[in-house]
Amino acid sequence: MIHKFKVKTAASNEMAEITREVQGIAREAGFEDGICHVFVPHTTCGLAINENADPDVKRDIIAKLDDAISEDFDYRHGEGNSPAHIKSALVGSSLAVFVEEGALQLGTWQGLYLCEYDGPREREVWVKLMKG
Amino acid sequence: MIHKFKVKTAASNEMAEITREVQGIAREAGFEDGICHVFVPHTTCGLAINENADPDVKRDIIAKLDDAISEDFDYRHGEGNSPAHIKSALVGSSLAVFVEEGALQLGTWQGLYLCEYDGPREREVWVKLMKG
Amino acid sequence: MIHKFKVKTAASNEMAEITREVQGIAREAGFEDGICHVFVPHTTCGLAINENADPDVKRDIIAKLDDAISEDFDYRHGEGNSPAHIKSALVGSSLAVFVEEGALQLGTWQGLYLCEYDGPREREVWVKLMKG
Numbered sequence: 350m351i352h353k354f355k356v357k358t359a360a361s362n363e364m365a366e367i368t369r370e371v372q373g374i375a376r377e378a379g380f381e382d383g384i385c386h387v388f389v390p391h392t393t394c395g396l397a398i399n400e401n402a403d404p405d406v407k408r409d410i411i412a413k414l415d416d417a418i419s420e421d422f423d424y425r426h427g428e429g430n431s432p433a434h435i436k437s438a439l440v441g442s443s444l445a446v447f448v449e450e451g452a453l454q455l456g457t458w459q460g461l462y463l464c465e466y467d468g469p470r471e472r473e474v475w476v477k478l479m480k481g
Numbered sequence: 482m483i484h485k486f487k488v489k490t491a492a493s494n495e496m497a498e499i500t501r502e503v504q505g506i507a508r509e510a511g512f513e514d515g516i517c518h519v520f521v522p523h524t525t526c527g528l529a530i531n532e533n534a535d536p537d538v539k540r541d542i543i544a545k546l547d548d549a550i551s552e553d554f555d556y557r558h559g560e561g562n563s564p565a566h567i568k569s570a571l572v573g574s575s576l577a578v579f580v581e582e583g584a585l586q587l588g589t590w591q592g593l594y595l596c597e598y599d600g601p602r603e604r605e606v607w608v609k610l611m612k613g
Numbered sequence: 614m615i616h617k618f619k620v621k622t623a624a625s626n627e628m629a630e631i632t633r634e635v636q637g638i639a640r641e642a643g644f645e646d647g648i649c650h651v652f653v654p655h656t657t658c659g660l661a662i663n664e665n666a667d668p669d670v671k672r673d674i675i676a677k678l679d680d681a682i683s684e685d686f687d688y689r690h691g692e693g694n695s696p697a698h699i700k701s702a703l704v705g706s707s708l709a710v711f712v713e714e715g716a717l718q719l720g721t722w723q724g725l726y727l728c729e730y731d732g733p734r735e736r737e738v739w740v741k742l743m744k745g
Contacts, residue, residue: 482646482713482745483711483713483718518648518709518711520709520710520711520718521720522718522719522720522721522723523720523722523723524662524663524664524670524720524722524723549681550677550681554676554677554680555676556669556673556676556677557669557672557673558667558669558670558672558673559667559669560667563669563670563673563674563677564677566663566664566670566673566674567673567674567677567678569662569663570661570662570663570674570704570728571703571704573661573705574662574723575708575709577709607711607718609648609711609745611647611648611743611745
């Protein structure tokens, strides 16, 4: 079974936290122990784990990725969103988070993020729970 | 059990689609539901999920990665393929894809790719199926 | 159950091999077949698979990442370690390695590495074993 939820992003590039939504799915399913796999069925956004405290970290990740994978390049893809596809390949489309006693096991400063590179859009996030 | 197949790449840098091969392994194994893990036992190629429609997307990913991780740098590794190792660390060596009713669950535009960074070569791809 | 061990890094940026430690955990647990998931609960270090032979490969990965995600940028995060957060998002915080007959299944040249981007520090590595 795959659990799905939607995320509306508000900018062309954005890191939208989804920790609470993913934790909620595990809790509602009564999932106690194992791996919580998260996946996005898109090629111009991705998933990452990063700091959940200072919002400037998200801003810096987005800004530096924009700088490293700049729009100013001889791209051929006609839709004009090649940087988004490249960021998606680099950052990745999936996460695997440990679960114990029903709780996602994350470090103190870690949150789960949907990384939008070609928004604003409505995105889908898929979750699959694998018992340990 | 690990299922293995080979991919012959034709260029120094290339994205070779392997969706059909991976789906075929799951089908032949009668695998219905769970996670399909994919892995490459190499340090100068990788695995990524990206667009399967316009081939220009693959071309742009390869070209921009070449630009960002350029050969023009003070590398010390004697084999001259340091950019390939770096791309491998960035893009990653494994994928985890959801399977339901025997079918890989991917977005409309998603395909699985072996990313060659130091070809042409014959590469191995490993698949392990974990029941849900 | 999550198995945990610590790694002391010695430099600001470093790739510390952890293959033996992870293999040791699988062996002590009597784990025969499945997936060995590895995770770091930190946002300024990561995990990667790469070459275990020539140490210059590690040096080149670190040096080129430093060059591509340079400190010389208009970052806002006050702690001054934004490049470490960005490398963490790019390289990733987890690995999934196949296990058969009690042995991690890796290519000849592959090793598992904790990638330090903001050291020296003491880091934790978490391992969860999922039966096949």
